[in-house]
Amino acid sequence: MPDLRANTAGIKSPNPFWLASAPPTNCAEQIMRAFDAGWGGAVWKTIGEPIVNVSSRYSSIDWNGQRMMGLNNIELISDRPIEVNLNEIAQVKKLYPNNAVIASLMVESTREAWHKIVKQTEDSGADGLELNFGCPHGMSERGMGSAVGQVPEYAEMITAWVKEVAQTPVLVKLTPNITDIRTIARAAKRGGADGLSAINTINSITGIDLDTFVPRPNVDGASSHGGYCGPAVKPIALNMAQQVMSDPTAALPLSGIGGIATWKDAAEFILLGCSSVQVCTAAMHYGYRIVEDMIDGLENWMTEKGFATLEDFRGLSLPRVTEWKHLNLNYKIVARINESKCIGCDLCYTACWDGAHQCIHLDRVSGPIDGHVELHKRPTEIEATSHAAITVTPIPKLDHIGKSNHGANATPLARIPRVDETECVGCNLCSLVCPVEDCITMEQVDLNLPPQSWEQRVSSQAIATVTNAGGH
Amino acid sequence: MQAFKTHPEIANRFEDLHPPFAPQAATIEANRCLNCFDAPCTAACPTHIDVPLFIKKIASGNVRGSATTILEANILGASCSRVCPVKVLCEGACVMHRHNEQPIEIGRLQRHAMDHFYNSGAKLPLKAAVERKERIACIGAGPASLACAAELRQQGFQVTIFDRQTLPGGLNTYGVAEYKLRSADSLREVELVRSLGVQFEVRDIASKDDLDQLEREFYIIFLGVGLGRMRKLNIPGEDHPKVIDALEFIASYKTGGRISVGNKVVVIGAGNTAIDAANAAKRLGAEEVYVLYRREEKDISAFSFEYEHAKLQRIQFHWNTLLIAIHIDDEGLSEIECARVASGNDQEFRQLPNSTFNLECDLLIPAIGQSGLLEFLSKFHNLQLTQGRVVIDRTTGQTTNPKYFAGGDCVNGGREVVDAVADGKRAALGIAGALKREAAHA
Numbered sequence: 001m002p003d004l005r006a007n008t009a010g011i012k013s014p015n016p017f018w019l020a021s022a023p024p025t026n027c028a029e030q031i032m033r034a035f036d037a038g039w040g041g042a043v044w045k046t047i048g049e050p051i052v053n054v055s056s057r058y059s060s061i062d063w064n065g066q067r068m069m070g071l072n073n074i075e076l077i078s079d080r081p082i083e084v085n086l087n088e089i090a091q092v093k094k095l096y097p098n099n100a101v102i103a104s105l106m107v108e109s110t111r112e113a114w115h116k117i118v119k120q121t122e123d124s125g126a127d128g129l130e131l132n133f134g135c136p137h138g139m140s141e142r143g144m145g146s147a148v149g150q151v152p153e154y155a156e157m158i159t160a161w162v163k164e165v166a167q168t169p170v171l172v173k174l175t176p177n178i179t180d181i182r183t184i185a186r187a188a189k190r191g192g193a194d195g196l197s198a199i200n201t202i203n204s205i206t207g208i209d210l211d212t213f214v215p216r217p218n219v220d221g222a223s224s225h226g227g228y229c230g231p232a233v234k235p236i237a238l239n240m241a242q243q244v245m246s247d248p249t250a251a252l253p254l255s256g257i258g259g260i261a262t263w264k265d266a267a268e269f270i271l272l273g274c275s276s277v278q279v280c281t282a283a284m285h286y287g288y289r290i291v292e293d294m295i296d297g298l299e300n301w302m303t304e305k306g307f308a309t310l311e312d313f314r315g316l317s318l319p320r321v322t323e324w325k326h327l328n329l330n331y332k333i334v335a336r337i338n339e340s341k342c343i344g345c346d347l348c349y350t351a352c353w354d355g356a357h358q359c360i361h362l363d364r365v366s367g368p369i370d371g372h373v374e375l376h377k378r379p380t381e382i383e384a385t386s387h388a389a390i391t392v393t394p395i396p397k398l399d400h401i402g403k404s405n406h407g408a409n410a411t412p413l414a415r416i417p418r419v420d421e422t423e424c425v426g427c428n429l430c431s432l433v434c435p436v437e438d439c440i441t442m443e444q445v446d447l448n449l450p451p452q453s454w455e456q457r458v459s460s461q462a463i464a465t466v467t468n469a470g471g472h
Numbered sequence: 473m474q475a476f477k478t479h480p481e482i483a484n485r486f487e488d489l490h491p492p493f494a495p496q497a498a499t500i501e502a503n504r505c506l507n508c509f510d511a512p513c514t515a516a517c518p519t520h521i522d523v524p525l526f527i528k529k530i531a532s533g534n535v536r537g538s539a540t541t542i543l544e545a546n547i548l549g550a551s552c553s554r555v556c557p558v559k560v561l562c563e564g565a566c567v568m569h570r571h572n573e574q575p576i577e578i579g580r581l582q583r584h585a586m587d588h589f590y591n592s593g594a595k596l597p598l599k600a601a602v603e604r605k606e607r608i609a610c611i612g613a614g615p616a617s618l619a620c621a622a623e624l625r626q627q628g629f630q631v632t633i634f635d636r637q638t639l640p641g642g643l644n645t646y647g648v649a650e651y652k653l654r655s656a657d658s659l660r661e662v663e664l665v666r667s668l669g670v671q672f673e674v675r676d677i678a679s680k681d682d683l684d685q686l687e688r689e690f691y692i693i694f695l696g697v698g699l700g701r702m703r704k705l706n707i708p709g710e711d712h713p714k715v716i717d718a719l720e721f722i723a724s725y726k727t728g729g730r731i732s733v734g735n736k737v738v739v740i741g742a743g744n745t746a747i748d749a750a751n752a753a754k755r756l757g758a759e760e761v762y763v764l765y766r767r768e769e770k771d772i773s774a775f776s777f778e779y780e781h782a783k784l785q786r787i788q789f790h791w792n793t794l795l796i797a798i799h800i801d802d803e804g805l806s807e808i809e810c811a812r813v814a815s816g817n818d819q820e821f822r823q824l825p826n827s828t829f830n831l832e833c834d835l836l837i838p839a840i841g842q843s844g845l846l847e848f849l850s851k852f853h854n855l856q857l858t859q860g861r862v863v864i865d866r867t868t869g870q871t872t873n874p875k876y877f878a879g880g881d882c883v884n885g886g887r888e889v890v891d892a893v894a895d896g897k898r899a900a901l902g903i904a905g906a907l908k909r910e911a912a913h914a
Binding site: 064065343344345346347349350362379382383386387389390391392393394395396397398409410411415435436 | 496499500502503506507508509510512514515516517518520531556557560561567568569570571743773866867884885886887888890891894898
């Protein structure tokens with residue numbers, strides 16, 4: 001059985017799955033139930049001077065009938081007194097000494113305020129601190145949250161204040177609402193942070209009610225930009241995690257956040273160097289029990305891959321991300337269609353004609369093989385032919401046919417597309433739209449050329465130019 | 473139009489066979505659609521409804537636009553969504569079968585869009601920019617004529633539909649099982665056609681004189697006359713009031729006020745109409761419903777899903793069985809006499825020795841197919857018939873007499889509503905084309 005124990009900048013947890021600082025970690029009662037369900041750690045809902053929230057706080061994006069592809073919130077930090085939260089932290093730590101409890105903090109930007117809250121919190125027994133420099137809504141208007149996280153000097157200064165008194169590991173939570181997330185990560189590092197967590201939510205307006213014209217969530221006829229999270233933001237979060245972890249002046253132990261809902265998502269963040277991951281939207285959508293499959297799935301995958309600990313694969317994908325100029329221009333792949341799997345939807349045909357390079361054809365019955373694109377019928381011509389055809393309902397009695405045996409009939413040859421490999425640029429689009437797994441595969445074609453990147457190509461051209469010039 | 477209301481008891485007993493989608497369920501189902509190129513479902517539909525487009529519009533919340541897409545191709549989109557044998561048409565062609573998944577529920581999605589259209593009280597805008605003076609008559613007010621008339625009006629022509637029945641709609645109003653299509657819903661579609669400016673007239677066009685008059689009044693005549701009466705059994709006693717053919721029987725409960733059938737009902741024949749009649753008898757309170765068929769189970773002409781439905785309704789089938797006599801006593805119809813026949817031979821049904829048996833029977837429903845309107849159709853000049861069907865040019869619907877066009881059951885021998893709609897619309901385009909050519913030569 002693989003060992004899932006995680007260590008994030010000295011904060012130890014039985015597994016890398018933490019609940020992010022958010023409504024699921026509002027109070028001790030919730031966090032203890034979460035630990036019972038299997039969560040390795042929890043970042044307490046941000047503690048600070050209690051606020052007042054509005055009613056109507058969340059809105060979401062549904063996609064293709066699925067609920068909450070993305071979630072947006074305008075809820076502020078904890079609305080409970082600091083002492084209540086700290087007492088409850090002490091209570092949880094007493095009952096759950098092995099689980100990580102991290103206190104998320106946000107106070108006004110003075111040295112005294114930060115010193116005071118850090119000392120108070122550490123007295124309660126929290127395993128670590130997470131400085132909330134990320135909250136993009138509400139608190140930022142009061143000079144806190146992302147207002148700090150968007151200015152490197154502020155972030156560095158406050159981190160340094162905290163580090164003056166902190167005894168436990170200090171994580172700085174980064175906002176993605178900035179041109180280059182590395183600037184704040186570097187600032188935090190300069191300020192002495194022990195680790196980072198990223199990303200916080202993304203500024204968003206999820207949508208507008210087309211009857212009232214009020215954006216969601218609607219608070220008495222008005223809305224405010226909120227923080228976007230959930231599955232939709234994962235690719236953005238992965239990119240930012242990679243950016244931070246690949247920059248030696250920014251990289252610190254990182255707790256990954258952003259759209260994580262499954263063990264696969266978690267594995268991806270760890271492959272990009274994260275030491276733990278934080279989850280919120282998925283827990284808000286499906287409850288604490290989602291962690292059961294996250295643990296089990298990650299263990300099974302690690303067993304399958306022969307990884308004994310998280311460190312065995314942490315960061316493995318980082319060297320696999322490079323700048324575009326280093327990619328091999330002499331690597332060529334083309335689409336191949338597995339005829340036995342093709343169901344004849346021809347989405348690849350539409351995608352290639354309208355969205356790519358017009359190299360997939362429906363000419364398996366009549367057209368010339370490997371002919372040039374112009375020789376082929378265009379999509380509109382094919383559709384016009386179908387539309388002009390006279391079709392009738394098959395009636396056994398009238399048509400002298402057997403009982404129609406509808407169901408898994410073979411795909412007619414005319415509906416199985418053909419890829420013109422001489423024109424295919426290997427863009428992947430057809431394989432992405434194909435609804436059938438492994439029906440369209442991208443296969444490597446050997447060009448018999450040594451690898452060459454753009455950087456190498458332009459430098460060799462430069463050399464050639466110089467050489468040619470010298471010849472004169 | 474006169475107000476028509478279904479008997480409340482019928483509404484209770486003939487609940488929808490396929491209940492409508494709740495809006496969110498429709499969205500989820502619509503999102504399953506892959507949006508195929510040159511979609512096989514569209515190709516399989518005789519009216520070539522752009523299925524992926526109307527489904528995409530449901531998914532996006534543009535349900536009104538979805539209905540318009542359907543109506544553009546098929547003015548009877550609502551009835552077709554309920555009565556089409558989708559398993560052998562659009563849904564049978566769905567690529568999802570090969571994806572090891574259930575096909576998209578195209579019929580129910582279409583119904584969702586059409587219900588939304590009618591419930592919202594929306595109207596179809598008239599496309600014609602100019603009114604044309606040419607008058608066209610459609611004989612028969614069934615699906616073929618409705619589709620033909622609607623398309624002709626969209627092109628600006630003046631159209632009148634004639635039917636001897638008081639309610640328009642043909643078999644859609646009188647002949648479809650109520651759990652599939654309510655007469656009221658068929659009439660709602662008729663109103664849509666009327667709203668385009670089509671005139672409806674109740675007149676029985678039967679004699680040569682009637683035809684001559686029509687020919688004088690109208691430039692072109694479209695024959696959407698359907699098939700004739702159901703075939704007779706040719707057995708003594710079949711004129712008894714408790715012997716009623718399937719179409720008359722179905723009409724009697726849909727629009728005639730019938731709400732009971734007695735305890736034992738026997739249906740002769742195993743086509744789709746026979747099944748409709750048998751199922752209806754069950755819903756109207758019959759304890760036992762028997763279907764007698766002279767051939768084997770495998771030979772029945774009903775669609776498989778209709779047969780399966782009947783079995784679920786506990787209809788009992790007697791295969792290789794002939795009706796040989798109807799027994800009528802003082803109190804009326806009492807029982808029928810049947811005999812088993814040897815299977816195998818196509819046309820002859822040799823009675824097996826000592827195989828006769830009697831069945832109690834309170835109502836006997838012959839359902840052995842409709843005959844062609846041979847006598848009526850032979851009254852037209854130069855109208856070529858084959859096997860009792862009107863011969864047409866398939867692409868234009870024009871008959872051998874250039875003044876006449878035709879479509880629907882009288883041409884195709886009795887197919888589905890959607891085939892009649894396709895025929896009617898094609899004929900309308902044929903008529904419009906012919907008139908435009910004439911105008912160009914004038």
